[in-house]
Amino acid sequence: MEPIFALDIGTRMVMGLVMTKNKEQGYEIIASAKTEHKQRAMYDGQVHDVDEVARAVIKVKEALEKKLDMPLKQVAVAAAGRALRTEVACAEHKEPLPVRWEREDVLALEMEAVHLALRQLQSSTDDDAQSYHCVGYSPIAWWNEGEEISNLIGQRGRVAKVSVIATFLPRTVVDGLVAVLSQVGLEMTSLTLEPIAAGQAAIPxxxxxxxxxxxxxxxxxxxxxxxxxxxxxxxxxxxxxxxxxxxxxxxxxxxxxxxxxxxxxxxxxxxxxxxxxxxxxxxxxxxxxxxxxxxxxxxxxxxxxxxxxxxxxxxxxxxxxxxxxxxxxxxxxxxxxxxxxxxxxxVGIQVRERLGEIFGEKSLKGPESVTPIGIGIAALEGKGLQYYSVTVNNTIVSIFEIQLATVAEALLAAGILPRSFFGKPGAALTFEWNCEMRVIKGTLGSPAQLSVNGIPGKLEQALKAGDQITFIPGEPGNDAQVSFKEVLPPHDAKWILWNGQREIYAPQVLVNNQLAYETDKILDGYKITYIPNDDLNNLLKQKGYNLQKKEEIEYRVNGEAHNINLDREILVNGCRVEDSSIIDDGDSIEVNTKQIMIGELGLLPRPFIFSVNGVEIEFPPQETIISFRGMPVSENQPLEDGMDLRVDGFKRMPILSDLLPYVKFPEEVPPGSSLKLRVNGQIAEFTTVLHPGDRVTAIWN
CATH class of the missing domain: 3.30.420.40 (ATPase, nucleotide binding domain)
Incomplete structure (x- = not known):
C-alpha cells in the first residue's frame, strides 16, 4: 500500500508523519517531524493566521521530505470534532395531477431537503447558509400521497415527500486548512474529525x-x-x-x-x-x-x-x-x-509506546502523537472524507464524499438551488364551470442543460477529480392562459324572432352574474355560468324567465303582503307550449304575460270599529280611494311587482255626531234629561273627532 502523509495541525504544535500499512504487523511509521507555532496562529482548532500556520507546516513537510528523500504532494488532515453539524430536514413536492416519480425527480427532491437542512443550520447558528460544506447525506424516509413507502421511484401520485439526514462542516474550518495546504504545495485527499482519528489509534x-x-x-x-x-x-x-x-x-x-x-x-x-x-x-x-x-x-x-x-x-x-x-x-x-x-x-494517559500494531519511528513518543497516528490510520483504512475538486461553470468546487459524490451534490456545493434543476411548471388555472371544478394546466418547464466534460450528463452521475460541469438552469413553463372562446363547446349562432324582433340567439357566459364576452380571458377562481343556445328553456333563462316556475307579482295593501300568479302564454311558431322544446334557426318565439289591473284585485276599504255603550258598531266607509306613493291610482292601471298600495274609505275622520244614528237610545226620555257624552272616559261634544277603536258613552241623565 502507498504511504500516507498524515498532518495534525494543532493549536500549539504541528506534527506530521508518513506511515504505511503492513498486513502482517500493522501500521509502520516511516518518518515523523514536529514543530511549534512561533506565535498564536490557531484558536480552538481553527486557522486564524494562514501565513504563520503555513510556515510551521512547510517546516514539517521539508523535514519529512529530507528524511524520505522524496517530495510530498498529498496529505490527510483532521478538523476539530466540535465543527461537525448534523441536521434532519424534509422536502415536499406537489403536482396538480398524479405523475410518475422518476429517479431524477426523487434526487432533486433529496437535494431540496439537503438545501433545507442547510437553511435550518443557518437559522440555528446565525451563520450564512453558504458557510458550510455538505460532507454527506442519507435519505431516511420517503412518502407518496402521505403514506410512507420504502422506495419512491416509479410510484404515481400528486404529493411526494422525502426526509434526509445531512452532515456539514463549516467552510471557515475547511477552507482555512485548504488555504494553508495550498500555500505549501499540498493537496488534501482525506479529511477526518479529530476525535474520530484519535479513537482509531487510542482505543482498539x-x-x-x-x-x-x-x-x-x-x-x-x-x-x-x-x-x-x-x-x-x-x-x-x-x-x-x-x-x-x-x-x-x-x-x-x-x-x-x-x-x-x-x-x-x-x-x-x-x-x-x-x-x-x-x-x-x-x-x-x-x-x-x-x-x-x-x-x-x-x-x-x-x-x-x-x-x-x-x-x-x-x-x-x-x-x-x-x-x-x-x-x-x-x-x-x-x-x-x-x-x-x-x-x-x-483514569490513564495513552501514549504511542502502548499502542498495539504501531511500529517504526521510535522518536515519536508521548500522548500528543496519538492523534496524528489516528489521522494516518483513518486515511489508510479509507475512513476519512475523500476530498477533491471539480469545476461548475468554471468555478472550482470542493467535494467531500462519504458515499460516491454525484453531479447533483456538486451543483448543491456550488450554491445552485435544487429548484433550478428542473424548470418549474407554469401555474394552473382553476375555475368553476356551471358548479363543476375545471383545471387548465400550465406548460411544463424545460429541463436544465447539463454536461460533464462536454458530454451530456445526469444528476445521479458519479464524479471524479477534475471533472468539468456545465449547468444551464431549466426555464419555467408558462402559466395557463385561456379565453372563453377556447373552452366553449362547439356551437352555431341562430337567428330567431323574439316577440317579433329579429335577433341572434347565441350561448351566454356569465361571471358572477355579469355578462362576459368570448374574447375575454378566464382568470383563476372565476365562477362561470354557461347557458347554451339549444332549447326554449335556455332561451328563457337568457331572457330572465324560468319555464319551470310560474311568474308571480308581489304587492302590499295597507302594509300587508300579497302575491298573485300571472297567466303566461309561450308560443313557438304560433303554437302554445308548456314544456321546453328545441329552438332551430328561424323560429319565432313569443312570450305573452296577461297583465292584472288593480281593479281586478277587488280592493275595498275596511269600516271603522267603535264601541258605543259597550256595543261594537261598524261605521261604514264613505267611498273607496286607492293610492300608490301618495298618488291616487285608477282601477284600470296595471298591477306592478312590488307595488305598495293604500286603500282608504274616508275623506275625513268621523265626529261623534256622525255616530249617533247608529246608537240605540231608550224610546222614552224623561222630561228634563240631558245627553251626557264621553269618549274614552273623557267628556266629549258632538264635534269631537273620533278614531277607530274609540270607546263612546252616550247616556240620558
Whole structure:
C-alpha cells in the first residue's frame, strides 16, 4: 500500500508523519517531524493566521521530505470534532395531477431537503447558509400521497415527500486548512474529525465494547469521544484546555506566553524552577508554589470535562483515557478521577509506546502523537472524507464524499438551488364551470442543460477529480392562459324572432352574474355560468324567465303582503307550449304575460270599529280611494311587482255626531234629561273627532 502523509495541525504544535500499512504487523511509521507555532496562529482548532500556520507546516513537510528523500504532494488532515453539524430536514413536492416519480425527480427532491437542512443550520447558528460544506447525506424516509413507502421511484401520485439526514462542516474550518495546504504545495485527499482519528489509534476495536471516554486535551479545546457496544456513539467538546493553565502561570508571574508554556512543562520534571519575568527579573519558584497557582484552573478544567462526559454518557464510564499534550497537565488525571468518583487507576494517559500494531519511528513518543497516528490510520483504512475538486461553470468546487459524490451534490456545493434543476411548471388555472371544478394546466418547464466534460450528463452521475460541469438552469413553463372562446363547446349562432324582433340567439357566459364576452380571458377562481343556445328553456333563462316556475307579482295593501300568479302564454311558431322544446334557426318565439289591473284585485276599504255603550258598531266607509306613493291610482292601471298600495274609505275622520244614528237610545226620555257624552272616559261634544277603536258613552241623565 502507498504511504500516507498524515498532518495534525494543532493549536500549539504541528506534527506530521508518513506511515504505511503492513498486513502482517500493522501500521509502520516511516518518518515523523514536529514543530511549534512561533506565535498564536490557531484558536480552538481553527486557522486564524494562514501565513504563520503555513510556515510551521512547510517546516514539517521539508523535514519529512529530507528524511524520505522524496517530495510530498498529498496529505490527510483532521478538523476539530466540535465543527461537525448534523441536521434532519424534509422536502415536499406537489403536482396538480398524479405523475410518475422518476429517479431524477426523487434526487432533486433529496437535494431540496439537503438545501433545507442547510437553511435550518443557518437559522440555528446565525451563520450564512453558504458557510458550510455538505460532507454527506442519507435519505431516511420517503412518502407518496402521505403514506410512507420504502422506495419512491416509479410510484404515481400528486404529493411526494422525502426526509434526509445531512452532515456539514463549516467552510471557515475547511477552507482555512485548504488555504494553508495550498500555500505549501499540498493537496488534501482525506479529511477526518479529530476525535474520530484519535479513537482509531487510542482505543482498539476489541476495547470499544466497553463504556470508555477518550479525552483529547490540546491547547485550546478538549475533544471527547465515548464508546459502547463496539463503536463510538457520542462526541463532545469542552472549550478550555492547556492554554488556560499557561495563562494562569503567566498572569501570576508576569510572563510571556512562551515562557509560561516552558514553566508548565517543567513542573513535572523539576523540584525548583528558574525563569525571567516580562520585565527581565529572575524568578525562582518551588514546584509546590507553581502547583498552588494552577490548582484552581486545573480543577475547573477537570470539572468541565467530567460534566460533559456525564451529559453525553448519562452515567460514569468504566474508564477515562487521556491523550494530547494537555493530558500531561499536573494533577489533571487525579482531579478528573475525584470529580467522577472513580478510582485513580481508572483514569490513564495513552501514549504511542502502548499502542498495539504501531511500529517504526521510535522518536515519536508521548500522548500528543496519538492523534496524528489516528489521522494516518483513518486515511489508510479509507475512513476519512475523500476530498477533491471539480469545476461548475468554471468555478472550482470542493467535494467531500462519504458515499460516491454525484453531479447533483456538486451543483448543491456550488450554491445552485435544487429548484433550478428542473424548470418549474407554469401555474394552473382553476375555475368553476356551471358548479363543476375545471383545471387548465400550465406548460411544463424545460429541463436544465447539463454536461460533464462536454458530454451530456445526469444528476445521479458519479464524479471524479477534475471533472468539468456545465449547468444551464431549466426555464419555467408558462402559466395557463385561456379565453372563453377556447373552452366553449362547439356551437352555431341562430337567428330567431323574439316577440317579433329579429335577433341572434347565441350561448351566454356569465361571471358572477355579469355578462362576459368570448374574447375575454378566464382568470383563476372565476365562477362561470354557461347557458347554451339549444332549447326554449335556455332561451328563457337568457331572457330572465324560468319555464319551470310560474311568474308571480308581489304587492302590499295597507302594509300587508300579497302575491298573485300571472297567466303566461309561450308560443313557438304560433303554437302554445308548456314544456321546453328545441329552438332551430328561424323560429319565432313569443312570450305573452296577461297583465292584472288593480281593479281586478277587488280592493275595498275596511269600516271603522267603535264601541258605543259597550256595543261594537261598524261605521261604514264613505267611498273607496286607492293610492300608490301618495298618488291616487285608477282601477284600470296595471298591477306592478312590488307595488305598495293604500286603500282608504274616508275623506275625513268621523265626529261623534256622525255616530249617533247608529246608537240605540231608550224610546222614552224623561222630561228634563240631558245627553251626557264621553269618549274614552273623557267628556266629549258632538264635534269631537273620533278614531277607530274609540270607546263612546252616550247616556240620558
Amino acid at each position: 476495536m476489541n476495547m470499544r465494547r466497553l463504556n470508555l471516554a477518550l479525552v483529547d486535551i490540546g491547547a485550546g479545546t478538549a475533544d471527547i469521544a465515548l464508546t459502547r457496544n463496539g463503536s463510538f456513539f457520542a462526541y463532545g467538546m469542552v472549550p478550555m484546555a492547556g492554554d488556560e493553565v499557561t495563562e494562569a502561570i503567566c498572569t501570576h508571574y508576569l510572563l510571556d506566553f512562551k515562557v509560561g508554556e516552558k514553566v508548565k512543562r517543567e513542573i513535572t520534571t523539576k523540584a525548583q524552577l528558574s525563569f525571567k519575568d516580562f520585565l527581565g527579573a529572575k524568578v525562582v519558584a518551588q514546584k509546590e508554589d507553581v502547583l498552588n497557582v494552577i490548582m484552581s484552573v486545573v480543577g475547573k478544567l477537570a470539572e468541565s470535562i467530567s460534566k460533559e462526559i456525564l451529559i453525553l454518557n448519562n452515567d460514569v464510564p468504566q474508564a477515562i483515557i487521556l491523550i494530547g499534550g494537555g493530558s500531561l497537565t499536573p494533577m489533571l488525571s487525579e482531579m478528573i478521577a475525584e470529580t467522577l468518583g472513580i478510582p485513580q487507576n481508572r
